[in-house]
Structure formats: C-alpha cells, structure tokens
Amino acid sequence: MSRAAIFDLDGTLIDSPRAIVETFSAAFAAMGLRARDASATRATIGLPLEEAFSLLMGVPRHDARVAEAISWYQVSFREVILPKARSMLFPGVTEGLQALRDDGVALAVATSKFSASAAALLEAAGLRGQFDLVVGADQVTRPKPDPEMGQLIMQTLGVPAGRAVMVGDTTHDVLMARAAGMRSVAVTYGVHGVQELTSSGPTWMADTFEDVLTCLRAALSSN
Template sequence: MTKNAVIFDLDGTLIDTPRAIIETFTQTFLTLGQAAQKAEDIRATIGLPLEKAFSNLLNVPLDDELVIQCIKQYQLLFKEIILPKAKTLLFPGVETGLNVLSDQGLALAIATSKFYTSADLLLKAAGLRDYFSVVVGADQVSCPKPNPESGYLTLKKLGNTSVDNTIMVGDTTHDLQMANSAGMRSIAVTYGIHNLSVLKSSNPTWIADTFADVVNAIAEAFQLKQIEAVIL
C-alpha cells in the first residue's frame, strides 16, 4: 500500500530563522571585510542555496573563491548564532502538529536549501529531528529548489510513496515551484519569507496562516478525521 507523505521546508516554515540568518550573513560579511548588505536584500535570498545567495549578494560567479570563503565562515557562525536559539524559534504549534501527524503514520521528510549537515544540526537543536525519517539538503542534489530534483530524491529515500500521495509545505515560491514541477500538491504558509500575493503566483493547492492550518489541510487531503478532531 502506498504511504501518504508530507515534505516540509525548514527555514520560515518550521523554524523562525530569518532574522538569525540575516544576522549571520551580516556577521559573515563583516568578518571577511566585505561591504555591508541591506537586510532586505539578504532576506530576499533566504530559500536559496548558500552559494547562490552569496553569489547574488556579492555579484560574483557561484564558484568564486569569495563565495567559498563566505560559506565556510557562515557555517562557523551558524553554530554560534542560530543553533543556540533553535528551540525558541519554533513557530507556534509546530511540535504539537508534527506529533499529531507522526501519530497518524504519515511519512514526514525535510527538503531544504540548507546543506544537509546544517539542517540536521538545526533540527536536532530544535528537538525535531526524530519526526523526520528523511532529510534532503541542497548539497545532496545537483539542482536545488525550485528544481524538482530535491523532491524526487526525497520521495526515493522515503520509498513506497508517490507524488500523488505527497504534499509539500513551504513558505517561498521556491518550495511551491518545486512541488509543481514534481507533480505534488502544496501548502503555502503565509508566516514565512514570501507574502501572500507572491505565494499565490505559484498556485499552491492550499494556503495556511498558521501551522494548525497546515495540519488541517493535510487532514483534508488525506481524509484523516482524527487529526481534524485534535486540531480544530
């Protein structure tokens, strides 16, 4: 029997990391003697792989030595600035909601633009790692989100599921476009990086203003009345 699955983005979907990410980018540029970047410009890159984000901000090629240096410095600062705050950065209802979904036997996974090691460390620091049988990072694919490769790899690792039985949950058009390209239904959360009008441009199947709304949409999709009774 094919199993129902839910794939989640991480930053801005489960964990409220954008401000901490901006702080870490800013400190990275300062440490390496680079010109300061506007907070809104940094925020606009959240959801992209690190090499793409630094390349865009610095206006240099992806394989430029400066991009490589920035990634290394960012990863060091990530452990100092973001990980200690992880538990306090969970969006309301996330842990309760994941517990309910897990109890219903759904296969839960992460597909993120973070590198795998950073995603794994963040999930552990936030106390969420055990909910997810699969975590796919940007460094595990040749073409990260919005390309569908991350979605396909996640499905392959989950096993015994299909695009028809899988829902992608994310806060950016990168997540929604990945889902669309892979043939998955999607839930756009409005409390993350991209606003409602931007999210609507990628035609999500559902729109959720809270994590409880996310769980209710999943309950509707998979006809899980027990979940509705718990959340509503």
C-alpha cells in the same frame, strides 16, 4: 507508510529568517565587507548558500570569495542560530509534527541548507527524531525549484506524488512541488508574502501551523 508530508525548514518550521540575515551580516563582517541591505539578504532565503552569496556579492558562484563567505557563515550559524533554535520554533510545530506521525504520515525535510546544517538545526530544535528523511541542497544536483529534491524524497520513502504534499514559505517550494507532481501548502508567515506565493499557484494557503495540519489531514486522508 504510504503518505508523506514534506517540509521546508527556515520560515516554515523555524522562525529563523531574521537570525539568518544576522548570520550573513556576520560573515560579511568577518571578511571585512560591508553588510548588505537586510531586505536584499532576506530575499535570498530559500536559495542554496552558493547562489545567495553569489547574488549578494555580485560574483560567480565558484568564486573563492563565495566559499570563504560560506565558511564564515557556518561558523556564525553555529554561534548565532543553533543555541536559540528551540525558542524559534513556530507555534504548534512540535505538537503538529507528532500528530502527523501518530496518524502514520511519513515526514521529510527538503531544504536549501546543506544537509549537515539542516540536521544540526533540527537536532538543536528538538525535531530531528520526528523526520524519516532530511535532504539538503548538497544532496542534489539541481536544488529548488527543480523537482529533483522532491523526487528523491518520494523515491526514498516509496510514496507516489499523489500521496505527498509539500509545505513551504517560498515560491521555490511551491514550484518544486508542482514540477514534481505534488500538491502544496504555502505558509504565509515566512519569507514570501501572500501575493508572491499566490503567483506560484499553491494548492492551499495557510496562515498558521494549525492551518497547515488542517490542509494536510484533508489532503492525505482523501487518498
């Protein structure tokens, strides 16, 4: 395969942001801490858990309380999100990914989740078998928006930047793609709004997963 579509996970393939906010709140409750404002928690989606909890708790990333919060988050993740993963798929995702594979496009996931959590979520949603590669934040030293994750995926798949497209719902995804020399599709149905996404300079904008497919087919058939 000489072409690749790289996808973010939460807010791009799976409509999980609301459940993620609930999971953060459950972690805080387990620690006896007050729940953070939902909008503040939602704003951290797309960041590695260490950074998200650090920001929300106002403590350094290596603080022991951050590690404790992540442990509670992972417990809640298994109890809250995984059981309903299939029902949270955005319309057209399952069929769209299969269509891309049928077209000979290599598929990968680049997520700020830990790799084990990402794999578990994809498995629960019935999508894991569609992807050639899943890369999480724990597999790189510099997560999004640094280009390292995108570069690792392209190197592993043997696909040059000009034949790869990143699809995501946050500016972190778009900025990573740009830094790695890739084009990008910013989806408007996820975490970041149109204005914020536009400020990061995506190559295309998509309002639905069907629109994503249209962009990818145009981009990858022209190479």
